Amino acid sequence: MSSPTPSGIYARVIIDELIRNGMRDAVLCPGSRSSALAYALKQAEAAGRLTLHVRIDERSAGFLALGLAGETDRPVAVVCTSGSAVANLHPAAVEARYNHRQVVFLTANRPPEMQGVGAQQTINQQGIFAHDVVDELILPPAPHSTAELAGQAPALNAHWRSALCRTLLRSRQARGPIHIDAPFRTPLVSPADAGESADLQLPDAWQGRPDNAPWTAHNPAPVIDLTRRTLVVAGQGSWEAPELAGIPTLCEPGGDTSGMIINPLALPLLSPEQVVVVGKPTLHRSVTALLAQPDLPQIVLAPEYALTDWADVSGNAHTVASTISTVGQTPADWLDECAAAHLAATHHCENVLKKLSTAPQPSGLQVAAVVGDVLCDNPHIRGFLGSSNPVRDLAVTHPEAGPQCVVNRGASGIDGNIATATGIALRHPQPVIALLGDLAAVHDMGSLLTPVLEQQPRNLTIVVANDQGGGIFATLEQGESHYEADFERIFGTPHQLSLAELASALGVGYQQCSLSELAAELEAVTNTAPGSTPNPGVRILEVVTSRTDRHALNHALAQVPSPAEEEKG
Numbered sequence: 252m253s254s255p256t257p258s259g260i261y262a263r264v265i266i267d268e269l270i271r272n273g274m275r276d277a278v279l280c281p282g283s284r285s286s287a288l289a290y291a292l293k294q295a296e297a298a299g300r301l302t303l304h305v306r307i308d309e310r311s312a313g314f315l316a317l318g319l320a321g322e323t324d325r326p327v328a329v330v331c332t333s334g335s336a337v338a339n340l341h342p343a344a345v346e347a348r349y350n351h352r353q354v355v356f357l358t359a360n361r362p363p364e365m366q367g368v369g370a371q372q373t374i375n376q377q378g379i380f381a382h383d384v385v386d387e388l389i390l391p392p393a394p395h396s397t398a399e400l401a402g403q404a405p406a407l408n409a410h411w412r413s414a415l416c417r418t419l420l421r422s423r424q425a426r427g428p429i430h431i432d433a434p435f436r437t438p439l440v441s442p443a444d445a446g447e448s449a450d451l452q453l454p455d456a457w458q459g460r461p462d463n464a465p466w467t468a469h470n471p472a473p474v475i476d477l478t479r480r481t482l483v484v485a486g487q488g489s490w491e492a493p494e495l496a497g498i499p500t501l502c503e504p505g506g507d508t509s510g511m512i513i514n515p516l517a518l519p520l521l522s523p524e525q526v527v528v529v530g531k532p533t534l535h536r537s538v539t540a541l542l543a544q545p546d547l548p549q550i551v552l553a554p555e556y557a558l559t560d561w562a563d564v565s566g567n568a569h570t571v572a573s574t575i576s577t578v579g580q581t582p583a584d585w586l587d588e589c590a591a592a593h594l595a596a597t598h599h600c601e602n603v604l605k606k607l608s609t610a611p612q613p614s615g616l617q618v619a620a621v622v623g624d625v626l627c628d629n630p631h632i633r634g635f636l637g638s639s640n641p642v643r644d645l646a647v648t649h650p651e652a653g654p655q656c657v658v659n660r661g662a663s664g665i666d667g668n669i670a671t672a673t674g675i676a677l678r679h680p681q682p683v684i685a686l687l688g689d690l691a692a693v694h695d696m697g698s699l700l701t702p703v704l705e706q707q708p709r710n711l712t713i714v715v716a717n718d719q720g721g722g723i724f725a726t727l728e729q730g731e732s733h734y735e736a737d738f739e740r741i742f743g744t745p746h747q748l749s750l751a752e753l754a755s756a757l758g759v760g761y762q763q764c765s766l767s768e769l770a771a772e773l774e775a776v777t778n779t780a781p782g783s784t785p786n787p788g789v790r791i792l793e794v795v796t797s798r799t800d801r802h803a804l805n806h807a808l809a810q811v812p813s814p815a816e817e818e819k820g
Contacts, residue, residue, distance in 0.1 A: 255443045255454075257393035257400040258435045261411070262287035263294065264457055265390070265433060268412045269355065270300050271465045272419040274326045276319045278304045278312045282332020284372070284435055285359035290444040292330065298451045309336050313343025313354070320352040326419060328355040334372035337379055344383040347428035354428040355419075356380065362392045362434040376432050385427035388418040392434040404456035405545050406565070412459060412466030413566030420469050420571075421559045460569070467568045469558070473550060475527065478579035482523035482589075483510050484538055486562060487660040489530030492552065494577045498527075499589035502650065503534050504634075504642050505658030513589055514596035514650050516811050521592055527552065527575075531562040533660050534643055537809075542567065550575070591814040599811045600647055603804070612797035613766050614804060615688065615716040616644045621766055622686045622714055623649025625773040630655060632777060633679045635672040637687040638663045639723035640801075641716065645686065647808060665691035669713065670698035673789075676708035682776050683710065689717040692791075693748055699757045699789065709786040712776050714769065715793045720745045722798035730802035743798075750793050760790030769794055 255263070266277075266288065277292050279285075296303040304319075306312040309331050316329035331337060337358045347354040361373045377389055390411060394400050400407070415431070422429045453459075459466055475481065475494075483498050489506035500510030501518060506529070518537040525548040532538050542549060543565040553561040555573040563571075607614050623645050626634050634656035636642040642658055659671055669692065672685035692715045701707060716722075724730060724742035739745060754761035764772060772792055 254397065254441065256287070256438045256441045257395070257397060258287040258437070258439050259290065259441060259444050260400060260454070260457055261393035261433070261435070262291040263453055264408060264411050264459075265357070265415065265431075266291040266295050267453060267459055268415045268466060269326065269328060269357075269419070270295060271459055271463055272326065272416060274301060274328055274355070276302050276304065276316075276323065276325070277328040277330060278306060278316045278319070280306055280309050280312050280329075280331040280336065282336060282359065284361065284439070285330055285332040286439040287435055287444070288330050288357065288359060288433070290440060294444075294451050309339035310342060313340040313356070314346070316354045317343050317347050317350070317352050320347070320354050321350065324353075326353040326355050326422060328357045330357045331359070332372070333358065333360045333376065334374050337374070337376050341380060341383065344380045344428055344430075348383040348385070351426040352428060353422050353426070355422070356384065356428060356430045358430065358432050360432050360434040362436045380428075380430050383428070384430045385425040386418045386421040387430040388414055388432070390414060390431065390433045392436055395436060401456070408457050409466070409545060409566035411566075413563060413568065416465050416467040417559055417561075419465075423469075424559060466566075467551075467561075467563065468570050470570050470572050472574050472576055473570050473572050475525075475550060475575055475577045476579050477577050477581050480522070480524040480582065480585045481527060482521065482525075483508065483527045483529060484532050484542070485510070486528065486530040486532030486534075487658055488554075490554075492529060492575070494575055495527065495529075497586075498581060499586065501532075501535075501538065502653045503530075503532060503658075503660075504636050504646055504653040504656040505660055506530050507654045511586070511589065512651050512653070513593040514600065514647060516596035516600060516647050516808060517589070517592035519809075520595065520811060520813055521589060523547070525550070528562060528568070531660070533663060534646055539564065592811075595814045596647075596811045600808065603807055604648070607804075610797070613794060614801070615640050615718060615722060615796050615798070616648065616804065616808075617766055618714065618716040618769065618794050618796060619644030619686060620648040621770050622684060622773065623652050624770070625684065625777060626652040626655050629682075629777045631681040633657065633675055633681065633683045635668070635675060635683065635685040637668050637685075637691040638665055639688050639691065639721075640726065641686040641688055641691075643726075665694050667695055667698070668692070669695040672711060672713065673698060673701075673708055676711035676789075677706060681710070682712065683708070684773065684776065685711065685713045687713060687715050688722060689715055689719065689746075689748075689750070690721060690744075692717075692750070693746070693753075696753050696757070699754075699759050708789050710776065711789045712773065712787070713789070713791045714773075715750060715791060716796045717750065717793055718796045718798040718801075719747075720798065722796075722801055725798045725801035726805045732802075750791060754791050760787065761793070762790070763793045763795065766794065 483500040485502040496509035676683040
């Protein structure tokens with residue numbers, strides 16, 4: 252008995268997930284590149300999961316799907332092969348868009364290696380429906396071989412199914428058609444797909460959720476059982492959810508929480524039974540690894556206005572919602588375990604900082620620790636953190652300061668940081684401290700050129716940890732010793748810009764500081780409340796730092812001893 256081809260598995264996963272998301276009818280047009288989808292639809296009909304309608308002409312098939320979708324108020328797929336066949340569906344897409352019908356235009360395509368090389372029946376299908384669909388999903392194709400497919404099964408299954416759920420939810424939310432473009436590689440079919448002997452069950456590695464549920468289900472108000480060891484990951488844009496008050500929470504800067512904040516360095520010491528993700532986590536690889544665990548139940552909270560933009564890079568989220576309710580109480584031993592892990596991580600970070608104090612030049616981590624001290628001692632101050640090392644450094648030295656801080660982590664760029672901090676300082680009634688790396692500061696130094704007749708910030712301090720280049724890259728793989736020969740030129744990008752001269756040219760206050768001087772200057776900033784000392788306006792405080800051992804430093808930070816090991820030590 253032969254096995255299904257990679258294309259056959261791919262097609263069956265797509266059709267299975269569409270059915271799990273409510274599809275009960277599909278319209279099929281004959282074609283070669285869509286062969287695997289044709290067999291997957293036939294198998295689903297044989298299993299009693301949908302009704303298949305076969306038509307010769309794509310234009311007619313599209314409008315048939317439109318009628319079925321309008322009558323059933325469910326998603327209805329119309330399936331065709333690649334090339335100009337897809338263009339014949341456009342009239343139905345126009346009508347579906349303006350009639351608010353959930354028609355799924357599921358088009359087979361040639362794989363990327365066949366695009367733009369003169370392959371027959373191959374056109375650019377991306378964007379072919381222009382403004383007449385509410386969403387478009389270009390699925391990545393299955394691998395070339397069965398062996399490759401087997402090796403990537405969990406990740407591909409999660410990605411394909413999660414992506415389909417996201418685009419189908421967009422169709423439901425917007426009440427409109429969507430385009431799903433699926434590239435297929437040869438061989439397109441095998442005897443395992445055909446005839447009465449075809450196995451109607453997907454192999455175990457390619458199964459969906461139990462009980463025929465969608466891979467990622469939209470639940471308007473799921474109930475979370477807090478008797479299970481629950482960890483909250485509060486990323487950028489997260490908010491205080493009173494239902495999660497007191498729950499152990501990893502809160503990234505730029506997020507907010509009502510939970511019990513724990514140091515991200517403690518995460519490897521913990522084994523939660525379920526995770527609630529609020530907002531968009533972007534900082535820590537340990538969080539990425541945790542959320543990539545396929546068997547860990549994950550509930551993702553996203554605001555109603557951005558419900559379909561939920562954060563789920565690995566595709567493993569079970570549920571997406573905008574509101575939740577809870578039952579049960581958090582186990583005391585779980586709270587104790589998280590508190591002990593947090594304490595161990597905090598002590599470990601403090602020990603690393605102590606060892607750094609004897610170095611000839613300070614590290615950016617030490618600069619972040621000084622800024623974090625001031626923020627924690629003065630909760631009325633607003634912080635702004637640059638997107639590279641500054642936000643990551645403060646996240647581990649002072650995780651509790653995260654909710655005081657603003658970050659530009661939507662796309663995580665280093666552009667516009669000074670302008671954003673200026674906007675905050677123009678409206679925040681108390682001092683604002685921005686912590687930036689030198690590249691982010693230089694990138695946006697022009698934003699300090701404010702027309703003289705315009706309002707100036709009363710109290711904006713820009714702290715620049717200047718390691719003369721791209722320190723963030725030293726923390727990544729390319730910062731390892733065997734890449735050293737090329738690192739400085741293509742990643743470190745050292746420069747000789749003088750912040751003092753730039754500040755002088757822009758008419759901005761400037762001072763170069765040691766760590767102790769920085770602490771004193773920032774403490775003076777906090778005392779410039781109305782009625783005390785004059786507001787200092789805008790100024791730059793520069794600390795010259797080193798990134799020479801930054802890769803080793805990050806490795807050392809990750810070696811947090813367990814609470815038991817710390818006690819022995």
